[in-house]
Amino acid sequence: MPEPLSLIDQAERQCLARGVRFTPIRRRVLEMIATSHGALKAYDLLDQLAKEHGAARPPTIYRALDFLLEQGLVHRIESLNAYLACHCPEHQHGFQLLICRGCGRVEEMHDDDLGTRLVASADRHGFSIERQTIELEGRCQDCTSQAAAMAENAQ
Amino acid sequence: MPEPLSLIDQAERQCLARGVRFTPIRRRVLEMIATSHGALKAYDLLDQLAKEHGAARPPTIYRALDFLLEQGLVHRIESLNAYLACHCPEHQHGFQLLICRGCGRVEEMHDDDLGTRLVASADRHGFSIERQTIELEGRCQDCTSQAAAMAENAQ
DNA sequence: AAATAATATGATATAACATAACAATAATGA
DNA sequence: TCATTATTGTTATGTTATATCATATTATTT
Structure with a gap:
């Protein structure tokens, strides 16, 4: 490691x-x-x-x-x-966190375009953004596959 | 009211x-x-x-x-x-919160395109998203103007 | 309407998360 | 070395949230 x-x-x-x-x-x-x-x-x-x-x-x-x-x-x-x-x-700018509900894994994503768009969108609402908190919760690939396999077996 | x-x-x-x-x-x-x-x-x-x-x-x-x-x-x-x-x-889908550091005002934004892009971006990382937390902190128009005015007066 | 079941609230305790304040120590710079 | 600054130790407490069980209210069934 x-x-x-x-x-x-x-x-x-x-x-x-x-x-x-x-x-x-x-x-x-x-x-x-x-x-x-x-x-x-x-x-x-x-x-x-x-x-x-x-x-x-x-x-x-x-x-x-x-x-x-x-x-x-x-x-x-x-x-x-x-x-x-x-x-x-x-890496200085904003980031997005991907949080898996299944295994608790958290991954850091850097979609800079997205961050830029968020700032632009907020700007249209009169807000100038200094900090972004973006947390996306769901399931990672492994946990999605595993859930699918379990559903399969349950049939 | x-x-x-x-x-x-x-x-x-x-x-x-x-x-x-x-x-x-x-x-x-x-x-x-x-x-x-x-x-x-x-x-x-x-x-x-x-x-x-x-x-x-x-x-x-x-x-x-x-x-x-x-x-x-x-x-x-x-x-x-x-x-x-x-x-x-x-309104069922995701939303974004705009938080003002100056006055504490919080506004709810609905840029659906942005939400869609986030989900797509996460998908490319193998994550299927079920919930989004998007919080953008900065200054609202009023508080930005006010800060500018104060800087002006300080000169 | 009475009996039952389901939902909501009352009440006490405690868990989980975080900071204030001041003393002691260690590192840095003159 | 002495003074200064930054870090850590220590005690206490503030803030946010939940577990648990008792009671009361509402809805459903008979």
């Missing part, structure tokens, strides 16, 4: 370049989020972290999350109160 | 047609949300309701909200943990 490592390396380089500190706690929290299959909740992160670091308390996690969010290294999923590592933090 | 009244009448007719009960608590909660300028938080609703109805407790509000959400009469704003009356509950 080399990808999470490279994600951490990338984060480290980015923090260095920006002159912000990628402390052990921040690194560890990002690692936890990155190696998780789906999104993680703040208190699940806290439980995990507390095993290695007895002093961990809610502010410990929320501070680390705030930092990682500011740096664009993680995203918050508003509809789940959960957090997801960003695999392309250099 | 005739609009909130007609919204309530519309809700009443819709519930009657669907064979679900538009009880006094549900009606009152919808009225409160509808007459508010922006979005309302659950505990603000609770405080208001408790003044008229001493027995009101968190479950009272959350049950009413769950009902109204199910019936499509209100929307939940995930990024604010707040609730907004829907002025066109007959």
Whole structure:
């Protein structure tokens, strides 16, 4: 599983370049989020972290999350109160999250055209947009196939 | 202010047609949300309701909200943990919320083409979408003008 | 109308999510 | 080194939401 490592390396380089500190706690929290299959909740992160670091308390996690969010290294999923590592933090503009109801997998999509259209559409309503939250909930391919197979067997 | 009244009448007719009960608590909660300028938080609703109805407790509000959400009469704003009356509950498909950072106003937008494109885009990623959460945060026309005017005066 | 079933509300407790405030420590810069 | 700033520790509390079981209301059946 080399990808999470490279994600951490990338984060480290980015923090260095920006002159912000990628402390052990921040690194560890990002690692936890990155190696998780789906999104993680703040208190699940806290439980995990507390095993290695007895002093961990809610502010410990929320501070680390705030930092990682500011740096664009993680995203918050508003509809789940959960957090997801960003695999392309250099990507500056809006993104869309695809959330699977079946397996909990969350994928980050970058349809820039869509983001542009949203902003244009909002502009026609007199709104100038500074932040987009786009969360699409449904089923991923695997879970759709699986549901279809089960329906098949039930016949 | 005739609009909130007609919204309530519309809700009443819709519930009657669907064979679900538009009880006094549900009606009152919808009225409160509808007459508010922006979005309302659950505990603000609770405080208001408790003044008229001493027995009101968190479950009272959350049950009413769950009902109204199910019936499509209100929307939940995930990024604010707040609730907004829907002025066109007959409208079945997706919607987009425009949230003003300045005055807190929230507007419901219906760019159906956009919703369709999102679904198509997600489909290309293997996801079949069942629910869309689209929240765009920025400034409404009034608040943009106001900010511009203030910058002008500051010169 | 009475009995039954289904739905809604009352009431208490607690779970889940998040921040305030201040003290202590560690890193950075003059 | 000393002062400054940033980070973390620590305690407490604020905010948002649900579980559970009792009671009451409404609808349905007889």
